Amino acid sequence: MKRVQELLAEIGLEPERVEMFNMSAAMAATFVEAATEMNQRIENLGPNPLRVPQTAGKGA
Numbered sequence: 001m002k003r004v005q006e007l008l009a010e011i012g013l014e015p016e017r018v019e020m021f022n023m024s025a026a027m028a029a030t031f032v033e034a035a036t037e038m039n040q041r042i043e044n045l046g047p048n049p050l051r052v053p054q055t056a057g058k059g060a
Contacts, residue, residue, distance in 0.1 A: 014045050 005015035021034040 012050055013048070016041060017045060 001018065001020045004018055008015050008017060019038065021031075023030050023034070
């Protein structure tokens with residue numbers, strides 16, 4: 001994970017956009033907590049700054 005985070009930083013993305021959680025299938029509550037945390041983190045970081053907005057009518 002550390003290398004992936006380093007690569008993200010190199011291309012201009014926040015390393016916080018990726019994280020690995022280890023848990024078993026029996027840990028449903030922990031999964032929900034981790035998913036909620038990551039969702040909130042991504043919402044706080046905002047949209048991908050490298051994504052080029054598509055314009056309406058492109059290719060027409």
